Amino acid sequence: MFDIFIFWITLSLNYVLLATGLTLTVSVMRVVNLAHGNFYMAGAYAFLVFSERAGLPYGLALLLSVLLVGALGMLVEAKLYRRLGGRIEPSIICMSGMLLVLEGLAVLLFGPDIRGLPAMLKGTTTIGGTVVSMERLSVAALALVVIAGLFCFLKYSRLGRSIRATAQDREAASLMGVNVNLISSLSMGIGTAMAVIAGIQITAVYHLSPYVGISALCTSILIITMGGMGSIVGAFIAAFIIGLSDSFGASFIGRYHHLLSFGTVMIILLFKPTGLLGTTVEAKGKG
Amino acid sequence: MHIARINSAGKVLLAIVLLGLLAFALGFLPNRWQQICIMWAIWSTVGMSWLVILRVGEFSVGQAGFLCIGGYSAAVLMLKFNCPFWLALIVSAATCAFVALVVGVIILRLKGLYFLVISLVFAEIVRLTIAASDYLGASEGLFGIPIPNNLWFIKFSTKQGWLYLFIFILALAGFTFRRMEKSRIGRIYSYIGASPDLAQSFGIYYMKYRVQAFVISAFFTGLVGAAMGVYLGAVGPEGYTFYYSLIAQIVAILGGVGSIVLGPLLGSALYTVFDEYLVYVPGARSLIMGGLLLTVIFFLPEGLVSVRRKFLNKFPRGFPRKFI
């Protein structure tokens, strides 16, 4: 029981990372990045290359894959997405194309087989008389640090504030002297980087294959629709609810737990179509 | 043009005869090309159904869900209830329409991004739930679906018979959608697609039409999904991934979303030919399709349909455009 509890916390914290990354890009770019899950997958493969093939230490490999795939995300925003002028349909198609390209590349380069990823720390420790794996603890700790870091960055730094301003009113932000195009690229980069960290952590607990991107995408979509698109606090709460279904739900009701998550989101949307803490994305985008 | 003078009933009749002849002729192609034609007909129908939802302004990424429900319904009916093939087809399509009605009433309250992402999640949940059910064969899926009995002159033991069936479904869908688009409903859809709020101010209860479009789309997707499941003889959760939803989008966009029939026909032709040669190289298919989508969206945003126009514009004025 305590084991599942720890699993819930670990998983949910990483879901927070994954979903905050997506919600950040949604709120600034106003389009759901359908390739988000595949950036997560790409990050995990990059990590695999850095740590196993190049034999780099864990921290360095993590940092390099975050930087590499984060930069890729920025590039996609600046070179592809921006040219579409913020229209939803072409942007979605562009992101679908990106999703397929990343998936295809992963299959071509690494093959379609399932692999495991190395854990950050090995062994076990005891908390209050219960044995807990160090792997899960370290994963939870890293996620917590990154979330706290992002939160402080958005709340207190000048750049973070301009990201929030751009999300709330893009045009007004540009009238304050904010280079909104740069902010868009940056948000996409940060969002992707978050997905990469979550990807490396979560695939280490489960497994890695070129097709894990879609389920990561679905999880993050469920979370951000439940929490309200663009709301980071909403994403935080929703991540723990979806995490509940994927940990306790998976243990007690078995393989049908996906239906539980979906059902919960459906019920919430029935009563509040904008999610728990969301205002509408569309309305803010106008003007 | 003489054809223009024939009345519309005559036009339809002529089209049916021509199409029938064409389909009949296709039945004598070599096997591999018959296979390609079958896939072409399947994805054309799916692409057209996808466009119906786009007409009311929503971008669905969940068509795989209905293909999946259709395929599984047909498989269950035929395997577990010994249901005749034609009845299984109709019941499966109706099941999809019913699911679309129930789900649609909730998710069509959402618009834009919200609808888009929820449709995606819907399809994935359908797949995962089916994969969790032991009755439905869990992750193995259901296989050994019997070959249907002959229907009149159509033999389902040959590719030819299947080709005729899929062309028939395609024609049925094509004519239905074409008629819808030309009729009052088509206009209402386009109003709603342009702005639901504006449509409502004209007294159009848009929710009804949005659900209607969703249900019709699901019906045809389910029909083709059911036939496809029986044709392949097996259904499995690994088949109905997100990629299937993307194909609907790909064929419609490659062809051009402006035209509900011609666009998917063209796009699907390009897609199936590509697919036939790429399917054996793992990864290459996704890579090429992704690249193709990006190319179209940046260089040919109106799809293949617009190539004709671009080409025509190069001709001097006064060239009889109608002939091409």
Add this chain to the structure above:
Amino acid sequence: MDVKEGHVFLEIRNMKVGYGAVEVLKGISLQVEKGKVVCLLGANGAGKSTALRALSGLVPLTSGEVLFDGQRIDGLQPHHIVRKGVIHVPEERRLFPEMGVQENLEMGAYLVKGHGKVKESLEEVLTIFPRLKQKLKQQAGTLSGGEQQMAAIGRALMSRPRLLVMDEPTLGLSPLLCETVMESIVQIKQRGTSLLLSEQNSELALDVSDEGYIMRLGEIVLHGTSQQLATDDGVRKAYLGM
């Protein structure tokens, strides 16, 4: 900054703007002299907003030039124009709704380097709008219309603009609040800032401005000193509806 009073500070030459086939501005020209308040009058839909938005780089020009302090600024991105000191208070305020008032004001000083300078600006803004003092922690989205307008003007002042562009600052405000906003314009002028404002309420605008341009259907139809425009009966009847 060593421009003398009376020197042409902002000059718009034959500015044309169109959305697709529709031409919204059919070539307008206007000038703002250093230290002056210039108002742009006209009915709803005359193109005032579009002119100001084009000036700030929010809408691309089809043709024409915009010169600020002798340099061309047309074709620049909005944030580059802001860097030159042209600050735009947009129509309908457009505060950042989920930020507090203080944070909104600090956002206005986005380009200002140095903590001390920002604090100084904040003090100054609060002396012009003392009412904002109690509201500093309140979320901007929950302010009343008048307070939002004060916050929006204050936010623009935070970066110490050389030219302040205001789009319909009295839109939707009660007569009393309109007066308050106009008083603040006088105060801003006294600090040496040049102003260009668009208004539908011509009586109020002509009261505080030095010069006025009257727009109709995307063109400038009249130009004169505010006194001339306000006292000419023909003008008043034909264009200003007074």
